[in-house]
Amino acid sequence: MSLDPSIKDFQNGTKNANMKLLEKIQLGDISLKNRIAMAAMTRGRSDLNGLVGDMTVDYYAQRASAGLLFTESIRISEEATGSPLTPGIFTPPQIEAWKKVTAAVHDKGGVIIAQLWHTGRMGHSVERNGKLPFAPSSLPVRGMRHYTSQGMKDYEIPQEMTIPEIQQTIKDFGQAAKNAMAAGFDGVQLHAANGYLPNQFLAESANQRTDAYGGSIPNKVRFVVEVMQELISAVGSEKVGIKISPFHPYGDMVLDDPAGTYTYLIEELNKLDFAYVEIMRRSSHFPMPEHYAPENEIEFFGGKINQTVIANGGYDKATAEAELEKGIAALISFGTLYIANPDLPVRFEKNAALNMPDRATMFGGGRNGYVDYPLWNE
Numbered sequence: 218m219s220l221d222p223s224i225k226d227f228q229n230g231t232k233n234a235n236m237k238l239l240e241k242i243q244l245g246d247i248s249l250k251n252r253i254a255m256a257a258m259t260r261g262r263s264d265l266n267g268l269v270g271d272m273t274v275d276y277y278a279q280r281a282s283a284g285l286l287f288t289e290s291i292r293i294s295e296e297a298t299g300s301p302l303t304p305g306i307f308t309p310p311q312i313e314a315w316k317k318v319t320a321a322v323h324d325k326g327g328v329i330i331a332q333l334w335h336t337g338r339m340g341h342s343v344e345r346n347g348k349l350p351f352a353p354s355s356l357p358v359r360g361m362r363h364y365t366s367q368g369m370k371d372y373e374i375p376q377e378m379t380i381p382e383i384q385q386t387i388k389d390f391g392q393a394a395k396n397a398m399a400a401g402f403d404g405v406q407l408h409a410a411n412g413y414l415p416n417q418f419l420a421e422s423a424n425q426r427t428d429a430y431g432g433s434i435p436n437k438v439r440f441v442v443e444v445m446q447e448l449i450s451a452v453g454s455e456k457v458g459i460k461i462s463p464f465h466p467y468g469d470m471v472l473d474d475p476a477g478t479y480t481y482l483i484e485e486l487n488k489l490d491f492a493y494v495e496i497m498r499r500s501s502h503f504p505m506p507e508h509y510a511p512e513n514e515i516e517f518f519g520g521k522i523n524q525t526v527i528a529n530g531g532y533d534k535a536t537a538e539a540e541l542e543k544g545i546a547a548l549i550s551f552g553t554l555y556i557a558n559p560d561l562p563v564r565f566e567k568n569a570a571l572n573m574p575d576r577a578t579m580f581g582g583g584r585n586g587y588v589d590y591p592l593w594n595e
Contacts, residue, residue, distance in 0.1 A: 283555070
């Protein structure tokens, strides 16, 4: 793999021995060897039954030097299916397959958390045996197309969830969390970012309900809070966290009052006992709605959060170190850098150059671009 010429060696005068990124930290009931996390990233390498294989075992074991590994998004149920070749954790074979991953990571002294996922309207009937996806309201994703096993497709008009379906989905999250513990994971994370189902309940562009799960901000926030309560009840407060993306419009997520909605959500989450909140910053690749505030998400929301804050979104070594120095975020999660650099903490420590990721293999394929990136000294 070639080196990325746009990523410098970060010889900026920082003494690596004093790097905050390399400091130990406690997260819930877990001791982490550094403040570097690998963010959840869909890689599209499971089989048609949602089973991860030996490649995935190697992939996570290679990256076990991170203080914390978040898995790729894992489907909580058959109903949660949205994209092809993504893993699940709702059948016994799926749980057994994940046991090999967690064992390999633990053998290398790593910590790994399962990110729990329901795609909601971010799916397609092609991957769902002809069944339309569920969503808070019958509003399709606009301005995007969906990747399917039959190529790119327009998003469909989803089915509006009934109250019993909402309640069943909350239970499915709880059962998936229990399954994750059975598979040997160190914790679970609710994926409430990036336009997926929990995020959809928060956004007027996806939620026009007039019942207890729509209309007012407290009603729109209700689903996320109830899922978090279910997760905490299922596996214990120290094992649970959540990922949010307050100002990120991916998936046609447009909120009338994003600052007010997420401030209220955080106030409600603060009433619960759990371990951490991962905040994803907006991406410059997606234009921000004109009425959105320009505030930095970590600074604007992070100080309002009682739990440990993990900052995510476009960081390199220098900007991550600077973020930790502010004292709001306690960990930084890296996405793209971890695809190409399985030994990222060592590279940071030694100021080693970074591999450039192969974008053609990011979201699917075989071993190439997945487990064949060289270590810093190879």
